[in-house]
Amino acid sequence: MASIARSTLLRQAATASRLSAARPLFQQQSLLQNTSRIAAFHASSRRNLLPPPAQVIQGGVNDAAPVPDPNPSHGSYHWTFERLVAAGIVPLTVAPFAAGSLNPTTDAILCALLLVHSHLGFQVLVTDYIPKKRFPGARKAFTWGLNAVTALVGLGLYEFETNDVGVTELVSKLWHA
Secondary structure, eight states: OHHHHHHHHHHHHHHHHHHGGGSOHHHHHHHHHHHHHHHHHHTOOOOOSSOOOOOOOOSOTTOOOOOOOOOGGGSHHHHHHHHHHHHHHHHHHHHHHHHSOOOHHHHHHHHHHHHHHHHHHHHHHHHHHSOTTTOHHHHHHHHHHHHHHHHHHHHHHHHHHHHSOOHHHHHHHHHHO
8 A cells, every 4th residue: 555655646746846847936845845744654664563473384395285084073063063053042042032931941041052152153263263283382272261261151151040030031121121
C-alpha cells in the first residue's frame, strides 16, 4: 500500500512542478512541503509486532511425506461427530421453551453438548494455528490448558445445574426480565 501511495505522490509532485511555473513562489513552497511530509509518512519503516519463529528445514526434497497412523477418531468419524453435536444443540435449545417444561435432564444434556461443541471448536483452533512440528512445547501447553478449562467449565455447569436454577431457567428469566 505504501509503495502505491509513494508512486502516486511522486507523480503528483512531478505534475505540480511542471505546473508551478505559472504559480507564485509561496504556493510552490507550501506544495513541496506538504508533498515531502506525506511522502515521509508513507515511507516509514515497517515494524513487526511478533518476529517470525526460527526457520528450520527438516529432511530433504525427495523425502516422503509422513503418513499419520490410522485413527477413527481423527478422520471422517471425527467430522461426523462434530456435525451431530452441532445439529443436536438446535432442538435442545428450542425444545424447553417450545414445550413449556424446563426439565433438568434436557438442561444437563444441552449443557454437555454445548461444552463438547466448544471444546471441539477450540481444539480445532489449537490444531490449525499451533503446528506441532514448529511449536511442540506451546502446542502441548495449549492442549493441556484447553483440557483444564473445559474441565473447569464442566464443573461450573454441573454446580450451576445442581445447586442453582439451571441454564434454561436462567435464559427464561432473563428473557422475561
